[in-house]
Amino acid sequence: MRFSMGKHRAALSRMGLGAAASEKTSATDPRIHVSLSHLRGLAPAARAVSFLPRQPATSVLQGRHRSRIRGRGLDFEELRDYLPGDDVRAIDWKVTARAGKPYVRVYTEERDRPTLIVVDQRMSMFFGSVRNTKAVTAAECAAIAAHRVTAQGDRVGGIVFSDQDMVELRPGRGQAALTRMLTAVATANARLSATAPTVTPMALNDVLKSVRKLAIRDHLVILISDFDAADAADAATERHLGTIAQHNDLVLAVVRDPTSAQLPEAGTITGTDGAKQAELNMSDAQMRSDVLALSADRLAQVRTWQNRIGLSVLSLSTAEETLPQVVQALGGVRR
Template sequence: MRDRAARIRTGTLPPAAPAGEADPRVHATLSHLRALEGRARQLSFLPRQPARSVLNGRHASRLRGRGLNFEELRDYLPGDDVRSIDWKVTARTGTPHVRVMTEERDRPALIVVDQRMSMFFGSRLNMKAVTAAEAAALAAFRILDQGDRVGGIVFGDALIAEVRPQRSRRALDRFLTALADANALLSADAPAVPPVSLTEVLRSVSRIAARNHLVIVLSDFDVVDDETHRLVSALSRHNDLVLILVTDPFADDVPEGVRLVVSDGELQAEIDTADHTTYRDLKALAKGRLAEILDWQRSLGVAVLPLTAAEETLPQMRRLMGLAQR
């Protein structure tokens, strides 16, 4: 069953915050996201990753870093690195020539954050939408601090907000504002509308990040199809692509022997997991979707970071990146 259609009221969430205060486990406010800046320095999105980082492949980092720009061809001079000799030009002209390259001043990063109703669910600590928002803010702060451009796409059930990558605090603040605004729209009383598809969002990503970007997608990947798979594959060929799969323990451990009331905002149904067939099908559907996304790491060579809403966000990210715990 799709999470979007399952705003399940299990009564397992912690007590709500006092009246008048936004509960940071349910909604990520702009002030809450801004307050993560100092803690973001504990992370790194540079190509050199710790040996235990999931961003390390079998032989090299999955993050290639900044690219190189061609500057000029010139005659070889004593002391030049022989590895920079352009052998084709040398053969054509009869004299040694070197190709001069300079490193790009910065590398653009695009952070894509899912804030659809399927993300407005949490059975233990945070809503999935909050965990995704926190991870996105931490990544954005750290990437800008490293000297790279940062922007993002925030999408909900009926909105897509784009912020083009810039090396600017103002652009970062626009991204965080769009993220907080989209998160604030999530509510159990929100009208049921057909959600923006992940495939549609990835088309926008392909338009902005044609090549040589760091692209981070944070989502529960609710409803993917063959076109989604194709777009992910294409993005990974021309960019450094990191998928952060945000989950909740409920999907891994569907409670057995209870009656659950689920609703899509208009219609309501009761599911009895005491029925063995119902329980088996529900669990298989939930695990099947997670397994499909995790398998992209093998089939497409894409980095997939599983992030659970049941734990604090920063310690998980540090653990996934192979960093010592504080």
Template sequence: MSQTAPYSKDPRIHVDADQLVRLGPRARALSLLPRQPARSILNGRHASRLRGRGLNFEELRGYLPGDDIRTIDWKVTARTGDPHVRVYTEERDRPALLLVDQRVSMFFGTVAYMKSVIAAEAAAIAAHRVLGQGDRVGGLVFSDTSVAEHRPQRRATALTRLLSSIAAANSALHAGLTPEPTVYLNDMLTEAARVCQTSGLICLFSDCDGLDDRSEALLRRLAASNDLIVFNVADPTSHSLALDLKLTVSDGDAQIEIDSSDPELSAKIRASMEDRLEQLHKWSRRYGFPVVPLTTSEPALDQLMRLFGHGGARR
């Protein structure tokens, strides 16, 4: 029997496909791109860098009462003597690619949820929202040793396959895993640039383990050609290891004790975490992509509702 069997039904440790499907109705209240409500994390400088959907020209017609005067085509109006407006419709069928990290480093949590669960739920919510607004959704669901590629499609069946893939990768995680990694974060950033070359939305759901100097060029390339959002999943202990504690961490199966009173160990762990986050935020400022913080202390949906506001509540 699998080592995960006693815990497979605990939604804090593992997710299943049905759980991810049920997040759909609540996803309608979110908006991942401009225009954002004032309290949204994307409001302001980052929102101005995100392109959102474009506008497609539909027709040129005579002015009607109530038309926005900003849409008047003054050249045609002057030529014909009658006011004319240019009619646009919002661009649809835009590709979105979700990079969902389900590596062993994500199978960690000391408060309420595993990082892998938060990433899976947040990605599922984003997938529902993207498809619901008429765009294509796909993903790269990756573990330490495998990648499931889902090309962006605008079909409910494609969404179902993506959610099932996320759930399968999540359910495969357990404390006894000691893989020899063949898949790395930079590999996924490279693959994302190949799959979604321009004018798409790319969302990374990860603890960003494995970021290095090469990652900067990859993130810069993605942000230059697409809308890039990094959802950085972290456990609260990453900010509190400076305390003189003996911290026992368990996933319900195995456990390990971290003695944070050991100055050398504590300094190494803290420096590694801080350096990674500082580097990510530096690149975020430099290349204009938002970093959205997610924590293991509460459900992903609650966090996204608070961070992104009720984008679907008002038009």
């Protein structure tokens, strides 16, 4: 659900909730819309982010980008206890003799790991109560990831989707592929407007079908969304995500605004799912409770996917700068 302040801007401002995207004063405000030059300018900052092997233990990508191979490989990684099913050829007999129990040697092998960045730029993302709109935070996260992946020599591509359009970009190497990705994100973001015609939002399941076609296996897939649009998650959503995660590394970057957990205690807000709008009376305790429960349910759904499917979840707040949040989640560059 997208919240905007409507005619109660002063009341919400007194509560420290800032202004909705439609009510910020400058059409070129970088908190509302991103430009291609702004996304290009994130390249130096992206150096602080690491998608490379040997992620810190705190990283949401820990253990990814490299495949673990028992017995033979390019680089020795660690010794660990023998587990049923391990290749007996991987047993380190000298260590086993000294320890009195079997140990195996674990190796890693570099693999080409293209990255597919999936960016939600639907109208449900066109809101921000403190710093950025959700659409801007998502765009910056996508650009940071694209810059870093390109810098480390991997292929980058993506899917950028709005309420009506979906741009598919097959992963490629170099600045040309990077420019295509950043241009698609900036273009979709620029089209967001509070006066845009009301349409039915593109269904997330349709986007996931396209992801499955582009990322058949051995990709890093980063899906950036608020997961708040009208397309309520269903069993098909979980099946799509499960299939993607089974053959790829899947990260969900969930963009949240503070209003999803804190609402004004008086006045009205405009709630929209990207297709329809309604005035919601915040003086009504039951209404407030229902709205907060809806947001909590959607976040709980993401956590359910995390537990059932084994994917990674990165939480981003519109109230904070994007880069430090990404660096903290990914552990930064190991020096």
